[in-house]
Amino acid sequence: MKKSDITQHVLVPNHTKLSEQKKADVLKKYNISVYQLPQILKSDPAIARLNPKPGDVIKIVRKSQTAGKHVFYRVVVSA
Amino acid sequence: MTEDIAPENYVYKQVRSIQFNILSPKMIKKMASAKIVTPELYDKEGYPVDGGLMDVRLGVIDPGLKCKTCGSKLKECVGHFGYISLARPIIHVNFVKTILDLLRCTCRECSRILLPQDALDRYNEEIQFSVRETGSEGSRKKIKELVKKARGQGKCPHCKSGQYKVNIEKPTTFLENEKRISPIEIRTRLEKITDEDASLLGLNPEAARPEWMVLTVLPIPPVTMRPSITLETGERSEDDLTHKLGDIVRINQRLFENINAGAPEIIIEDLWDLLQYHITTFFDNSLAQLPPARHRSGEPLKTLTERIKSKEGRIRHNLTGKRTNFSARTVISPDPMLKINEVGVPSVIAEKLTVPERVTGWNIEYLKGFVKNGPKKYPGANYIIRPDGKKKKLTEETIEQSLEELQPGYIVERHLMDGDIAIFNRQPSLHRVSMMCHRIVVLPYKTLRLNPAVCHPYNADFDGDEMNLHIPQTEEARTEAEMLMMVQTQLTSPRYGLSIIGCTQDAISGNYLLTKDMIFSRSEAGDLLTSIGVMDFSKLGNKETLTGKEIFSVLLPDDFNFVGRSRACRKCETCLKEKCKNDAYVLIRKGRLISGVMDKANLGEGQGLMLRNLHKKYGEDFAVDMLGRLFKLGVEVLMKRGFTISISDLDITEEARLEVEQLIADAEGRVNELIDEYRKGELEALPGRSLRETLEVRIMEVLNRTRGDAGKVISKHTDKATNLTVMIQSGARGSSINQAQMTGCVGQQALRGKRIEKGYSKRTLSCFIKGNLNPEAHGFIRSTFKGGLKPHEFFFQSMVGRDSLMDTALRTPKSGYLYRRLANSLQDLKVEYDGTVRDAGRRIIQFKYGEDGVDVSKSEGGAVNVERIIANKS
Incomplete structure (x- = not known):
């Protein structure tokens, strides 16, 4: 069977890795340290192709029934 | 003590971690302020014996005495530990499991772990690694693995000595090769375990050396945690712990004496076992394998574990569960004449609960009035508090004196009066509206009264429900309650x-x-409006006959406009608006109800769009008043008109009856056809189902449809003027299914989503032929509740009734616990000013509240009405 790319699935929202600059902006915007962000496992299949390292911040853009688009951030942690 | 330190000198520290250690013998001796040597408590004069269990150095429990150790008085001295030296080592019950593991995986000669050195090194590395990566959780798993590997080795890889199987005879006896190992032997083996091996086994040697799990000295808890009570007879009754400790000290002394006298080994062994029993039950008196130590009365002693554990234990009873003063609880009953934000308080309660009021130059005469009445006459006062904080109870005798003494600066605790603030609550307090603030109205009789409109938020009814009332005692608390919690x-x-x-x-x-x-x-109209407290009839005009709509309009503000639908709305493709046949188009223009009927869709709880609009436009105070008036109007109309239902409300026309019968006959015919098809093998199976299942599914389909259809026929034919239909159509009570079951046909009884199949072999009841698949043999009830059920129908109905009763009784606590866990997990979450949702640790849970940042309580049914915002702007 052909292995499919799960990130292309309709139910998987779009994950992107933030640059260091953008990451700093996000942390500044919410006035927080990375520990206060929600987490995502390094081994999470949805970010497997982004080559994540612990400490990276992932931006997730979800479709939302009420708001249309909703932006979420998660910090990568190892298992 | 704390009040002596100025706030700027407070030391603020954050607790990063807590470490739990095992007390070492050295530590026990170091923290002890007395060595206990005798089981006697008091001497002939009744004074505590030195070196006894009530030694004065262990703390004070008598008022007036000073502590021998710290010099402070009762309530200031927290108590001090003592200790006793045990004649022989004793196993600590709570560590039995760990000791067993340790004995099993270490050598009986050299006490090394029964694994070769390289394996130990490897494990050491792995454990270090998993501590770094996952904390103690992962390392615990690794240690378990190591213990499992090491036990059951036949030979020690270090000293080559042979090993035996170690077993446990509960609760505290260890066996090796069927022979008992004495605690002395156990202790020496544990002592020999090296620090490195101990830490490999998950024991930090600085905090918990293995041999500390076998006691050689026992700490004696301070007397302050086991105070004795003096009975009325002057007799002293000691705490359970003191009793237990007395046993321990007595046996320990006996053991000492016997050892010193060189008594035979058997006697010493027996005493030793007895000491072990006493110390074990001192820690835990509810072990399955041990008979619990009892009082002379036969009641089991409450020792250390029982004090902490379970619902009646320290944690759940005293720490988590707190009790409060200034509160009341009784049965509730309804009173629609109260305002919605009022609560009726029985006079008995009003004379017990008080509100503190500070005396000033301006209110002194007013407050003197209460003091003059005293505690027995309402409205009076129960206490006065002097400026130095001394509380004085008012009695018949002290009234005169208190009146003279009263001056600004005093506080009078006066009885509850109309208009005071109270917090009203019904358990389970699942959401915030389970506790709301009401204004007090003092009433006769002995129940708490509330307006039936607030039953819904409290989830209360009047079948015996009780509710609680709390009286805030400070200005700050009252204001907060009023601003944040008022109905x-x-x-x-x-x-x-x-x-x-x-x-x-x-x-x-x-x-x-x-x-x-x-x-x-x-x-009549004037009468009606007066009785609900409306005196302004200008809106009625000077007509002589008035419609109900016009009377209703009197309550509405003149500039109120609203468009909505009633429940009768059929959602026609082209709406006839005001000319709607069902009068379902609600139109309010300039405060006049032009068309449409008021029903649950407009007035009801959890829907009530008209109410929501009134609230939004005219504010909350107006909305409660309005709601109160609407409520009274409805009740008053029924009082004037009269309202009851009777059996004749269930009468149906002959025509309707025939139609329903025809429906049932058709359904039965259809079912018989299906059964025939099935028997002949012509039935086609549904995907994933057997033939038999398919038949059942099809039959259920047909029969379920029948009741629905019967319901439709019934509601088409029934007299629209009966009070039963009024209740159903307005949404006040009852549903059309209820009506259909009473008048048309009760319908199919389903047990776990299937027709009834239980009972005898191949049949449900013995009055049916085996293998009968007909509707009536499997729980279809064609009778009506009004006409009465046939015996077999009654039986089926009872089966389903009992099943659903059991189901609700079992499900309620389960879902309640589930909800509690959910609510607890979300309890500290809050929306910050930047729109994020964060927990107590300021961690972000949502970046924008609910993804859209909408405050639902300020929306209409969760949606923001953009049109209105635009309309209001211009």
């Missing part, structure tokens, strides 16, 4: 943005009847 601030639900408080029951059917087609003479 009118809770009108809309933050869950779905609609009214939680609305009209119910009679209020709905009353308003429905009124706005439907009632006509009044001018004097």
